[in-house]
Amino acid sequence: MAELKGALIGCGFFAVNQMHAWRDVKGAEIVAICDRDPERLRIVGDQFGIARRYQDASAMLADGGFDFVDIATTVTSHRALTELAAAHRVPVICQKPFAPTLADAKAMVAACGAAGVPLMIHENFRWQTPIQAVRQVLDEGRIGTPFWGRFSFRSGFDVFSGQPYLAEGARFIIEDLGIHTLDIARFILGDVTALSARTRRVNPAIKGEDVATILLDHESSATSIVDVSYATRAEVESFPETLIEIDGTEGSLRLTQGYQLIVTDPRGTTRRDVSPALLPWAERPWHNIQESVFAIQQHWADRLAAGEETSTSGTDNLKTFALVEAAYASAASGQTVSIGPLLA
Ligand code: NAD
Numbered sequence: 001m002a003e004l005k006g007a008l009i010g011c012g013f014f015a016v017n018q019m020h021a022w023r024d025v026k027g028a029e030i031v032a033i034c035d036r037d038p039e040r041l042r043i044v045g046d047q048f049g050i051a052r053r054y055q056d057a058s059a060m061l062a063d064g065g066f067d068f069v070d071i072a073t074t075v076t077s078h079r080a081l082t083e084l085a086a087a088h089r090v091p092v093i094c095q096k097p098f099a100p101t102l103a104d105a106k107a108m109v110a111a112c113g114a115a116g117v118p119l120m121i122h123e124n125f126r127w128q129t130p131i132q133a134v135r136q137v138l139d140e141g142r143i144g145t146p147f148w149g150r151f152s153f154r155s156g157f158d159v160f161s162g163q164p165y166l167a168e169g170a171r172f173i174i175e176d177l178g179i180h181t182l183d184i185a186r187f188i189l190g191d192v193t194a195l196s197a198r199t200r201r202v203n204p205a206i207k208g209e210d211v212a213t214i215l216l217d218h219e220s221s222a223t224s225i226v227d228v229s230y231a232t233r234a235e236v237e238s239f240p241e242t243l244i245e246i247d248g249t250e251g252s253l254r255l256t257q258g259y260q261l262i263v264t265d266p267r268g269t270t271r272r273d274v275s276p277a278l279l280p281w282a283e284r285p286w287h288n289i290q291e292s293v294f295a296i297q298q299h300w301a302d303r304l305a306a307g308e309e310t311s312t313s314g315t316d317n318l319k320t321f322a323l324v325e326a327a328y329a330s331a332a333s334g335q336t337v338s339i340g341p342l343l344a
């Protein structure tokens, strides 16, 4: 299989994980990098031995010589950089959150569609080993038809030291973290027809909400709760674990702290350790996220080579991003928000 060549835009905090993962991915390699900050460009270029370095994405795309771009910048630049890549007919991976607004996200899907290039949102949480294990239990039909779920991420971990911008935005936990949890809810229980949300800001040192509770109606008729918090001080800090409870017509499953998957089906109860691998370049507690970065990037390389759509394509991820918009609208109005009209 010919090696796909990629170019990474944005050499900040999280891009280092992506660069490590690209070194492990079979069938793809990064040949050029871009950051408007010369110091970040130097650090990442030197660390990963990348000779082609640019401070301007337009110049890098004009030079070309790669099969895709991996956009690892923060949200405000996602639309412009995606449209730039689409104008050069270069396939795009774009980090979450998709875009500042749903209208921007739709425009990005349209631009890539018109250019005939794939767009994948780097929504990696559904690729975590424990989340894939939950999906597998449901696919095997062991607990029957799910009718209720809870997807919970409650932590007091200091995310602000690594990502200071998270303290500065008017929106925080739903847009940054809840977006992952909502995507997991869709991945496990299917698409959502309506939701209702309540938010709070507990930490006085940040601008946005750091607690959210969201009630979801799924197309399948299942009901679920997505609850996320960065204001939770618990005996055991579980960052960055998503805990899951699913009740089905024939049994139930629980994904508990420490990556334990407990399944009760008609034959009894089993307990399995579904811990993520600790990749050689990874570090605890981030290893769960880091392994999923490798998994989604391998998925991209495989699907791009095969000409097949990705699991978190732009079209798919619009349905997750609509839940983010709906959650903020519901929290502001106190009303239940229907998802269909947002996607029309
Ligand atoms: P960061 O601020 O540390 O890094 C962003 C980098 O992009 C900076 O070095 C900046 O100079 C550069 N940049 C910005 N605009 C640019 C442009 N137009 N051209 C060239 N360079 C540009 O941010 P981060 O914490 O690395 O986050 C980046 C993205 O990754 C965010 O969208 C964030 O939500 C996401 N993220 C995802 C995960 C995950 O698990 N999927 C985890 C953390 C962060």
Ligand code: 89V
Residues within 6 Å of the ligand: 159, 163, 176, 177, 180, 240
């Ligand atoms: O995944 C993310 O986007 C990160 C974190 C897990 C820290 O919320 O910002």
